[in-house]
Amino acid sequence: xxxxxxxxxxxxxxxxxxxxxxxxxxxxxxxxxxxxxxxxxxxxxxxxxxxxxxxxxxxxxxxxxxxxxxxxxxxxxxxxxxxxxxxxxxxxxxxxxxxxxxxxxxxxxxxxxxxxxxxxxxxxxxxxxxxxxxxxxxxxxxxxxxxxxxxxxxxxxxxxxxxxxxxxxxxxxxxxxxxxxxxxxxxxxxxxxxxxxxxxxxxxxxxxxxxxxxxxxxxxxxxxxxxxxxxxxxxxxxxxxxxxxxxxxxxxxxxxxxxxxxxxxxxxxxxxxxxxxxxxxxxxxxxxxxxxxxxxxxxxxxxxxxxxxxxxxxxxxxxxxxxxxxxxxxxxxxxxxxxxxxxxxxxxxxxxxxxxxxxxxxxxxxxxxxxxxxxxxxxxxxxxxxxxxx
Amino acid sequence: xxxxxxxxxxxxxxxxxxxxxxxxxxxxxxxxxxxxxxxxxxxxxxxxxxxxxxxxxxxxxxxxxxxxxxxxxxxxxxxxxxxxxxxxxxxxxxxxxxxxxxxxxxxxxxxxxxxxxxxxxxxxxxxxxxxxxxxxxxxxxxxxxxxxxxxxxxxxxxxxxxxxxxxxxxxxxxxxxxxxxxxxxxxxxxxxxxxxxxxxxxxxxxxxxxxxxxxxxxxxxxxxxxxxxxxxxxxxxxxxxxxxxxxxxxxxxxxxxxxxxxxxxxxxxxxxxxxxxxxxxxxxxxxxxxxxxxxxxxxxxxxxxxxxxxxxxxxxxxxxxxxxxxxxxxxxxxxxxxxxxxxxxxxxxxxxxxxxxxxxxxxxxxxxxxxxxxxxxxxxxxxxxxxxxx
DNA sequence: AAACTTTGTTTGTAAATTAAACAAAGTTTG
DNA sequence: CAAACTTTGTTTAATTTACAAACAAAGTTT
Numbered sequence: 001x002x003x004x005x006x007x008x009x010x011x012x013x014x015x016x017x018x019x020x021x022x023x024x025x026x027x028x029x030x031x032x033x034x035x036x037x038x039x040x041x042x043x044x045x046x047x048x049x050x051x052x053x054x055x056x057x058x059x060x061x062x063x064x065x066x067x068x069x070x071x072x073x074x075x076x077x078x079x080x081x082x083x084x085x086x087x088x089x090x091x092x093x094x095x096x097x098x099x100x101x102x103x104x105x106x107x108x109x110x111x112x113x114x115x116x117x118x119x120x121x122x123x124x125x126x127x128x129x130x131x132x133x134x135x136x137x138x139x140x141x142x143x144x145x146x147x148x149x150x151x152x153x154x155x156x157x158x159x160x161x162x163x164x165x166x167x168x169x170x171x172x173x174x175x176x177x178x179x180x181x182x183x184x185x186x187x188x189x190x191x192x193x194x195x196x197x198x199x200x201x202x203x204x205x206x207x208x209x210x211x212x213x214x215x216x217x218x219x220x221x222x223x224x225x226x227x228x229x230x231x232x233x234x235x236x237x238x239x240x241x242x243x244x245x246x247x248x249x250x251x252x253x254x255x256x257x258x259x260x261x262x263x264x265x266x267x268x269x270x271x272x273x274x275x276x277x278x279x280x281x282x283x284x285x286x287x288x289x290x291x292x293x294x295x296x297x298x299x300x301x302x303x304x305x306x307x308x309x310x311x312x313x314x315x316x317x318x319x320x321x322x323x324x325x326x327x328x329x330x331x332x333x334x335x336x337x338x339x340x341x342x343x344x345x346x347x348x349x350x351x352x353x354x355x356x357x358x359x360x361x362x363x364x365x366x367x368x369x370x371x372x373x374x375x376x377x378x379x380x381x382x383x384x385x386x387x388x389x390x
Numbered sequence: 391x392x393x394x395x396x397x398x399x400x401x402x403x404x405x406x407x408x409x410x411x412x413x414x415x416x417x418x419x420x421x422x423x424x425x426x427x428x429x430x431x432x433x434x435x436x437x438x439x440x441x442x443x444x445x446x447x448x449x450x451x452x453x454x455x456x457x458x459x460x461x462x463x464x465x466x467x468x469x470x471x472x473x474x475x476x477x478x479x480x481x482x483x484x485x486x487x488x489x490x491x492x493x494x495x496x497x498x499x500x501x502x503x504x505x506x507x508x509x510x511x512x513x514x515x516x517x518x519x520x521x522x523x524x525x526x527x528x529x530x531x532x533x534x535x536x537x538x539x540x541x542x543x544x545x546x547x548x549x550x551x552x553x554x555x556x557x558x559x560x561x562x563x564x565x566x567x568x569x570x571x572x573x574x575x576x577x578x579x580x581x582x583x584x585x586x587x588x589x590x591x592x593x594x595x596x597x598x599x600x601x602x603x604x605x606x607x608x609x610x611x612x613x614x615x616x617x618x619x620x621x622x623x624x625x626x627x628x629x630x631x632x633x634x635x636x637x638x639x640x641x642x643x644x645x646x647x648x649x650x651x652x653x654x655x656x657x658x659x660x661x662x663x664x665x666x667x668x669x670x671x672x673x674x675x676x677x678x679x680x681x682x683x684x685x686x687x688x689x690x691x692x693x694x695x696x697x698x699x700x701x702x703x704x705x706x707x708x709x710x711x712x713x714x715x716x717x718x719x720x721x722x723x724x725x726x727x728x729x730x731x732x733x734x735x736x737x738x739x740x741x742x743x744x745x746x747x748x749x750x751x752x753x754x755x756x757x758x759x760x761x762x763x764x765x766x767x768x769x770x771x772x773x774x775x776x777x778x779x780x
Numbered sequence: 781a782a783a784c785t786t787t788g789t790t791t792g793t794a795a796a797t798t799a800a801a802c803a804a805a806g807t808t809t810g
Numbered sequence: 811c812a813a814a815c816t817t818t819g820t821t822t823a824a825t826t827t828a829c830a831a832a833c834a835a836a837g838t839t840t
Contacts, residue, residue, distance in 0.1 A: 006404070006429075006828060007795050010396055014797090031818050039396075040798050045819060062805095068817025069805040152745060160745065220711075229614055238743055242707045246635055255706070255741040316645070317632045321610075321711070351645040353628055355542060355550065396797060397826050404828085421787055430829050435788060452836095458786025459836040784839070791832080798825080808815070 011047075014039060016386050018047045022057055022076050023385075029063060029071030048074065055080040055139045056100075056385070078103065081140035081384065084131050085376040086124065086147040087189065087369075090115060090164045090216060093124060094369070097131045098377040100143075100385070102200050104370070106134045115165045125179060132180075143384040144183040145176055146376030148192035150219065152238070157186040163252065164216060185379045189213060189372050193365070194221025195228055196375030197328050201366040208324045211371070212239075212315065215331040218260045222322065240264070244313050263310035265333050271303055286332065293339050304339035311340065312347025319352045319360065330365030337364050401437075404429060406776055408437045412447055412466050419453060419461030438464065445470040445529045446775070468493065471530030471774065474521050475766040476514065476537040477579065477759075480505060480554045480606060483514060484759070487521045488767040490533075490775070492590050494760070496524050505555045515569060522570075533774040534573040535566055536766030538582035540609065542628070547576040553642065554606060575769045579603060579762050583755065584611025585618055586765030587718050591756040598714045601761070602629075602705065605721040608650045612712065630654070634703050653700035655723050661693055676722065683729050694729035701730065702737025709742045709750065720755030727754050 014037075021033050028036075034044040051057040058077045062070040078101035087094040091113075097106040110127060112120060132142055149172075151162030157173030176184040187195075194211030209223040218240035222229045240260035241253045248257025261267055269285045272278045277300055278288050292300040315327055333340065345362060352360075365371045404427075411423050418426075424434040441447040448467045452460040468491035477484040481503075487496040500517060502510060522532055539562075541552030547563030566574040577585075584601030599613040608630035612619045630650035631643045638647025651657055659675045662668045667690055668678050682690040705717055723730065735752060742750075755761045 006400055007797095010400055011796065014396065029818070034819095041819065042799085042821075043797055045821095046796095065806055066817070067807055068815085069807095069819080071818060224614065224619055229619075238710045238713075238746070241710050241743055243634060243703050243741070244636060246703060253743060255743075313633050313636060317707070320628050320631045323628075351633070353631055353643055353645075356628070397828095401827065419787070424788095431788065432790075432830085433828055435790095436828095455837055456786070457838055458784085459788080459838095461787060782840085784837105786837075787835080789832105789834075792830095794827105794829080796826090796828105798823105800822090800824100802819100802821075804818080804820095806815105806817075808813100810811105810813085 014043065015047050015050065018044060019051060019056060019076075019385060022048075022051075022074050026076050027060055027063065027073035029073055031071060033074070076101070079136070080138050081143040082135045082138060083143055083377050083380040083384075084128055084145045085373045085380065086128070086145070087192075087372040087376070088120070088124070088147055088149045088165075089189070090150060093120070093127060094373055095127045095131050096370070096373045096377065097135055098374075098381075100381050102374055102377050102381060104373070104377075105136075106131055107373075117165075117167055117170060120165075121175075128176075128180065140384075142180070142182050144185065144380035145180060146185040146187070146192070146380040147172060147176070148187055148189040148372040148376045150189045150215075150217065153186055153188050157184070159186065183380070183383060185376065185383065187376065187379060188219060188221070190219030191221040191228055192373075192375035192379070193330050193371035194223050194328070194375065195378050196367055196371040196373070197330070197365055198223050198226070199378040200374050201328065201371070206326050208322065209326040209328060210315070210318045210322055210324045211328045211330060211365070212311075212318070213331040213371075214264060214311065214329060214333040216264060216266045218264050218314070220318065224322070239314065239318065242314060242317065244310065244317075259310070259314040263307060263314055267310075268303070268307050268333070271306075272300075275299065275303065277303070286336065290336055290339065301339065304336065305343040307333075308340040308343030309347050312344045312351070315344065315362075316348050316352045319348065319356050323356045325359060325361070327360065327362045328365055329363070330367075330371045334364050404433065405437045405440065408434060409441055409446060409466075409775065412438075412441075412464050416466050417450060417453065417463035419463055421461060423464070466491070469526070470528050471533040472525045472528060473533055473767050473770040473774075474518055474535045475763045475770065476518070476535070477582075477762040477766070478510070478514070478537055478539045479579070480540065483510070483517060484763055485517045485521050486760070486763045486767065487525055488764075488771075490771050492764055492767050492771060494763070494767075495526075496521055497763075507555075507557055507560060510555075511565075518566075518570065530774075532570070532572050534575065534770035535570060536575040536577070536582070536770040537562060537566070538577055538579040538762040538766045540579045540605075540607065543576055543578050547574070549576065573770070573773060575766065575773065577766065577769060578609060578611070580609030581611040581618055582763075582765035582769070583720050583761035584613050584718070584765065585768055586757055586761040586763070587720070587755055588613050588616070589768040590764050591718065591761070596716050598712065599716040599718060600705075600708045600712055600714045601718045601720060601755070602701075602708070603721040603761075604654060604701065604719060604723040606654060606656045608654050608704070610708065614712070629704065629708065632704060632707060634700070634707070649700070649704040653697060653704055657700075658693070658697050658723070661696075662690075665689065665693065667693070676726065680726055680729065691729065694726065695733040697723075698730040698733030699737050702734045702741070705734065705752075706738050706742045709738065709746050713746045715749060715751070717750065717752045718755050719753070720757075720761045724754050 017037050021036055030044050034041045056077055058075045060073045060075050063073045078099040081100050083098050085096050093110045095108050096104045098104050150164055152160045154160050159170040159172055161168055173184045173186045190213040193213050197211055198206045207226050211221040213219040220239035241258045243257045244259045245257035249261040250256055251258040251261050273280050278285050282288055289300055367374050407427050411426055420434050424431045446467055448465045450463045450465050453463045468489040471490055473488050475486050483500045485498050486494045488494050540554055542550045544550050549560040549562055551558055563574045563576045580603040583603050587601055588596045597616050601611040603609040610629035631648045633647045634649045635647035639651040640646055641648040641651050663670050668675050757764050
């Protein structure tokens with residue numbers, strides 16, 4: 001007979017609750033799980049034994065007694081499956097093989113010279129195949145593939161527009177699903193970065209967070225109430241095109257005075273060229289400028305301060321609008337932390353609403369260049385763990 | 391014996407589901423409820439009979455047959471309880487008595503001349519008492535009181551700061567709860583307005599919406615995924631203090647170039663005085679200016695266009711950030727629709743990201759000056775209907 | 781008028797949680 | 811050091827709830 005739908009849902013939810021409690025509080029005893037979740041000890045016991053059968057949970061040795069029988073500690077088994085995550089950037093592809101803990105086991109970066117899809121796609125396929133071949137044997141094998149792209153991505157995983165890659169309307173998700181017969185997730189790179197920083201970027205989960213991905217362009221991922229917010233069509237967060245100066249510099253997007261034109265890596269490069277600090281075809285412009293600043297070149301230092309101030313302006317807007325707990329700065333420009341942060345922090349301190357500064361932290365991305373890849377891994381893993389029909 | 395928690399929750403959720411289906415699709419038969427919710431016919435029958443006992447649902451006559459036995463139509467009974475909602479503004483208090491449908495049965499506006507709490511509070515109490523006395527007899531009586539204030543309100547209902555009222559740290563919620571022994575809800579006026587427009591402002595519920603309350607100041611309420619977003623400490627949405635011009639006009643908040651300094655009613659008045667269009671102590675400045683504009687006073691028309699353009703700048707930022715389905719403009723300045731909208735729409739059309747314009751509508755608040763009051767009613771009613779322990 | 785349809789109720793069953801008893805393995809205390 | 815207490819984890823019986831299926835009621839169609 002078919003399962004009675006709602007009872008089934010209750011069980012599934014409780015099982016998921018038990019599993020995520022074990023993941024978050026590992027190692028933990030059955031008794032503590034029961035106390036934390038509010039479920040009955042018996043219920044926890046039976047659900048845990050199912051999870052052990054499914055190889056998602058393991059018993060480790062006995063723990064410390066607290067005045068009675070010693071508890072049997074439970075561990076989440078992150079080795080029962082693997083995910084492959086890709087950070088598909090402009091000029092590079094970063095691929096990573098992770099276990100279900102999100103820990104990176106293998107990784108590979110490829111420098112790309114052409115960005116057109118027909119060149120990139122075969123490279124991508126081969127990269128995924130190589131990573132997959134290097135994955136250890138496991139019960140569930142490859143549980144999914146996640147790809148982060150600097151693009152406007154629809155809710156259905158379609159790449160609608162990637163200006164810097166010059167891509168338009170590409171069904172990457174369904175192509176990869178056909179190729180590898182496993183679930184595929186495609187997301188905006190800043191959204192993925194935000195999620196990665198929330199999940200793996202610190203001791204405790206961050207409920208309300210703004211992740212500013214400041215590279216060639218600026219993207220912002222928003223975590224609101226512990227959930228990624230992505231708007232009606234799945235392409236919110238184009239905060240880079242927020243007006244910060246009326247009748248300001250023209251932007252490709254058609255607007256004037258966009259934040260991105262003042263506070264991105266591209267803006268830094270453009271200004272540096274204009275001011276004869278670097279050559280137009282400089283290979284590593286950011287490194288060049290950073291070393292000049294370290295050599296006390298005052299005009300370069302001033303330029304960094306200018307850019308920092310503009311970053312501060314945009315972040316202040318975000319803070320006033322969202323009142324987040326954390327602001328996390330990631331992607332390439334965050335490498336110039338030393339030169340930029342003082343002016344960023346100064347602007348925010350002087351201009352953001354006082355209330356909103358009370359519980360606010362501003363940090364550099366803890367995962368460095370792996371924010372996006374880790375976020376995509378988290379999406380993939382959670383989709384697998386939370387939506388199992390079992 | 392105590393209820394087994396999770397089974398209880400399932401039943402409660404299903405009952406709530408049945409009830410909201412009846413509310414949203416009224417009139418509807420048991421069979422249709424079963425089909426819409428996916429619940430079994432028997433389950434629906436038993437839940438409906440409980441709801442009828444609780445006087446929340448009524449049977450009306452038989453409906454149209456569709457080739458078989460005629461269905462018994464079910465109606466939501468909005469008369470089994472009443473809520474009182476208050477829009478506590480600067481210079482006025484608007485109070486309304488509503489039924490559980492959110493329909494306003496009685497209302498009263500009081501013009502206040504002093505805004506200090508010790509003067510306003512007794513007036514407020516008397517207003518609520520008068521409205522309560524006028525309420526019909528009903529099973530549940532006064533199910534709650536909702537108050538919308540132009541203030542930063544904490545999650546616990548404390549008024550932290552209301553600059554225009556010059557209030558600070560006022561425990562309005564607990565005071566009123568002691569006074570009237572019923573649940574009390576205090577919310578920011580723009581948040582309430584957003585919620586009101588979502589619930590009662592049109593045929594279908596709006597999932598992603600920005601409600602801009604443009605009065606003396608500017609507040610913005612955000613509905614994201616059908617939920618009011620209010621940030622970590624419950625005081626997000628101070629979008630009025632978003633920088634739109636670097637090194638621009640100074641604001642009381644301490645920042646420079648805040649949106650509110652360019653696009654609010656106060657900004658309109660300030661500029662009009664500066665340009666000698668109205669006197670400094672003009673009683674109804676907005677009406678004055680509107681009639682001047684209607685008399686083809688070009689410089690006044692230009693001023694409205696300027697303000698409209700600035701409103702457009704801020705709204706464009708919101709659109710680019712949130713990618714909402716609807717932008718709704720409410721509060722006093724929305725009365726000047728005629729003079730402002732062309733320039734607002736023009737700016738947005740020319741500057742917002744194209745993708746985000748695809749499914750976007752920009753509207754004037756459908757509920758006019760009742761957005762806030764209706765939103766507070768919705769909060770109160772839903773808290774009652776959805777959180778009954780029964 | 782007989783056959784079919786749709787609505788709504790009733791009845792027996794299956795699934796899942798819970799409480800409570802019990803077993804196991806420590807710790808504390810007199 | 812043994813008896814008493816504590817904590818952990820399992821087992822069992824009871825309870826709750828939803829569901830499927832049968833049934834009753836009230837139409838429509840042929």
